[in-house]
Ligand SMILES: NC(=O)C1=CN([C@@H]2O[C@H](COP(=O)(O)OP(=O)(O)OC[C@H]3O[C@@H](n4cnc5c(N)ncnc54)[C@H](O)[C@@H]3O)[C@@H](O)[C@H]2O)C=CC1
Ligand SMILES: CC(=O)C(=O)O
């Protein structure tokens with residue numbers, strides 16, 4: 001099995017609305033063609049049925065999206081059969097967007113109206129004017145996070161712009177609410193200018209208890225986060241950096257136990273030293289990794305090379321102690337761990353074969369990983385991706401809901417290093433010694449213990465490091 005860039009089409013589900021004359025054609029004929037063309041019928045809904053005309057919605061799953069074209073061409077050849085419509089279930093789910101705002105109380109009469117709005121609301125406004133901290137208790141601020149993107153590094157899709165980023169940010173908002181009860185709002189900015197973004201986020205910050213920066217390209221994301229952290233008194237967290245780093249550390253902690261390797265003795269290669277790669281490297285160094293090599297587009301990052309950014313110069317100075325030079329393959333020779341947060345399909349089976357025995361491969365690029373698990377399952381001790389359709393999903397969704405839940409509940413001023421490390425320990429600890437194995441190094445996002453434990457550890461760390469402005473009842 002060789003080599004890089006294998007083109008793989010992702011599974012897809014479509015609904016075909018079929019109209020046919022039941023005297024002329026039987027539904028079984030269509031079903032047979034769908035099956036022959038690689039389709040799996042998962043639902044049939046009758047929309048209309050008369051003596052002659054039958055209209056049915058047929059939901060079909062296919063592994064290879066190109067099967068859909070062949071299948072519909074074949075169905076169109078059946079005499080008496082018409083395809084009225086083809087709908088993509090994912091697009092249907094996005095019609096009109098995925099979230100909405102729902103009031104907590106209903107306005108039933110003029111008295112209610114005068115309380116929620118003018119004139120009575122003015123008393124509440126004045127109370128906040130006199131003591132701005134009351135914004136936390138008397139407005140949505142205490143439970144609301146802005147999910148901010150400029151659309152410049154959306155998943156692994158690149159700079160697709162702010163409008164195209166909205167479905168991802170709406171998705172993040174859903175995850176915040178479903179997993180941690182946090183009200184999050186997607187804010188996609190029509191600017192990719194660092195100063196404009198900083199200014200805009202500061203201007204809208206009064207309404208929010210936290211800022212989650214998402215899918216903003218490096219190196220701009222580093223400066224934006226640094227300045228906002230300095231200039232705002234609410235937590236600012238770049239999810240692609242720190243969320244990914246926390247979950248990667250949690251997963252590596254457990255993967256190393258499966259592979260039987262201590263963290264201080266492993267050689268780690270991080271591919272893609274952008275937002276996620278820089279933060280993953282930093283947290284792994286803080287957690288005890290001694291030999292870490294970064295690889296970006298131009299190859300291995302090494303001290304002594306000329307880099308434009310001071311962050312890259314600092315990274316080079318802190319990593320690659322043996323001053324290895326060359327390309328990804330050179331970095332991977334003899335390495336124990338590969339962590340990819342770069343681009344889909346760039347890792348080859350031969351690269352993994354060059355690694356040390358029992359290699360650990362985290363191919364985290366989304367939506368297409370650096371290598372597909374089935375290509376190396378037989379030679380790797382542990383494989384993980386960022387996707388939900390393989391075992392071992394390393395995705396920042398495992399930590400950002402719990403981290404923000406904890407930070408909001410103790411009204412933390414910031415999310416600091418101790419809180420991130422505490423979150424990584426919490427996520428890792430959900431997998432007990434008895435349960436841990438090569439396919440189970442990281443819990444499911446649906447495991448309720450993840451958010452609960454993360455929240456608890458994050459609050460404890462915030463209190464310990466003096467950034468909590470409120471102590472929740474259970475910690476008093
Ligand atoms: N599983 C997860 O939870 C997460 C996955 N990701 C994925 O990681 C990838 C990177 O995301 P970000 O760090 O936010 O983007 P980014 O744009 O900040 O960084 C990407 C880095 O990869 C480098 N790169 C591009 N092509 C390369 C190549 N051929 N070889 C080596 N390096 C290369 C770029 O120069 C850049 O430094 C994306 O695919 C994203 O979807 C990001 C965050 C979370
Ligand atoms: C998971 C995520 O945040 C990303 O791929 O950008």
Ligand SMILES: [Mg+2]
Pocket residue numbers: 155214215239240
């Ligand atoms: Mg992201």
